[in-house]
Amino acid sequence: MNPSFVVLVNLSAAAEQAARYAAVLGAPLHVHLELVNVYQAPLLSSELAFVPMPYFPQMQTEAAEALQELAHRLPASAEATMLTAAMPDAVQEAIARYHPLLLAMSLSPEHDVLDYLLHNHVLPVLRATHRPLLLVPETSLPTGLPRRVLVAVDGEYFALNAPALALAPLLASWGAAFSVVHVRPTSSGPERSGDYEQLGGPLRKLLPTAEPLALHDDAGNNSAAGVLAALAETQADLLILLARPRSFLGRLFHGSVTAQVLRGCPVPVLLLPAEAPDQPDYLPRMS
Template identity: 75%
Template sequence: MNPAFVVLVNHSAAAEQAARYAAVLGGPLGVQLELVHVYQDPMLLSEMAFAPVPYLPQLQSDADEALQALAERLPAAEATVLAAPMPYAVQEAIDRFQPLLLAMSLSAEQGLADYLLRNHLLPVLRATHHPLLLVPETGPPPALPRRVLVAVDAEYFALSAASLALAPLLASWPAAFSVVHVRHIASGFEQPVPERLGGSLRELLPVPAPLELCGDAGHDPAAAVLRAVADAQADLLVLIARPRSFLGRLFHRSVTAEVLRGCPVPVLLLPADAPDQPDWMPAMS
């Protein structure tokens, strides 16, 4: 049985972009693409509140046809429509397909994207510890990554079993990997990169990756990460997500959200296991 990706889609060009990127990413492993559309009752949407009832079955039928057409345009893809609130639908998709990761588009409509991530997807992913791939709507054409940048901060982490299960996938890409350690640099003084930060990553990355320091002298770690992406000419960014703060405070409060808003390349969020910080490990201020 081939491994699977679950791609959460609607009928937008952004969703198709995410599905195409996921198909390319999983191609070397023969990944099965499970396209999941979560059907929401149009009567619950304000813009459809006054839609004539006879039109509602036709709307769902049109949605099903559009999803099937998308699946036919992609290699090794199947389409599924789930009619349930988003958190329950995501959990059902995980239980049914046992995916290596979930994927979705990151729309330019940041308010909607933030709402879906924070209120629907992330509570489920926090509980399941599944990796999440976010593909920007305006990103480059789908292609296998050539330069992958992994960004970490000063805090301890141990990747979840679901994250470590991606090791064969990463090894299948013709990519060079590098790790950047983002930390605040005060008064020009740079402390050495802690060797312990690379321990969990050695189990994930196909080859030992250079571990570099990226100074955050301006108290803006999100900008430091984005600068590192540009300097490395990376075409995929990997971020570590801790259980206590899946998305919201990867480096410091809303840093991850800021990175997602400004990152021009796809971002892979890898969950870390709890406990996420031992008593002897200071947090980055």
């Protein structure tokens, strides 16, 4: 049985672009795409106030037909499913059905829309699953497998969970060059010998090549800007970020580095769930 991706879609061009990119990333492993539309009955508004209730099932049927047409247009094996539960419940149902390697969705470049998507879609998905999540900006136009992948880590030691580590064969199948960078404020001071070696250790189980951990100091104390600068410097066409449920989810709208990077990132972003490791020899935050 081939592995699968779950792609959260609507009927927009951006959603189709995200599904096409997911098909490209999964092609080396013959990944099957499960297109999942989380359908909710439209709320009454100025535009829908005069739509008779009997038309809502018809609208749902038309949406389902459009999703099937999208599945047929993709360059990969794909099926479409419409779920009517709340987003976290629908995502959990999709995972129970398909056991995907990752979930994927598109992101809008407009800040108001992006905030809405982060709050109403990304946040529930990460809370509900702690699964890898691929985010494809609407403005990016990736057409092939990534050639250079940048993995950005922060100043906290971490452990990757089982769903994140399960992506190792997929990442290896791309044949890409992987770079690992740690972006820190310059005010954080010198690091002890071996800190970066230990910080990058968990990635050895995930990445196909053992790259040295490069240090990017950020004089402006803006880690998000540092990540984007490293992205430009390495000319990477895919960015991998760590997402900790307690820190990332709790501070998503309060200046978190991840949210700032998503707002300015021109390439697709793969969020990997990370937890604080249990081993006592790991230290807490370094900076």
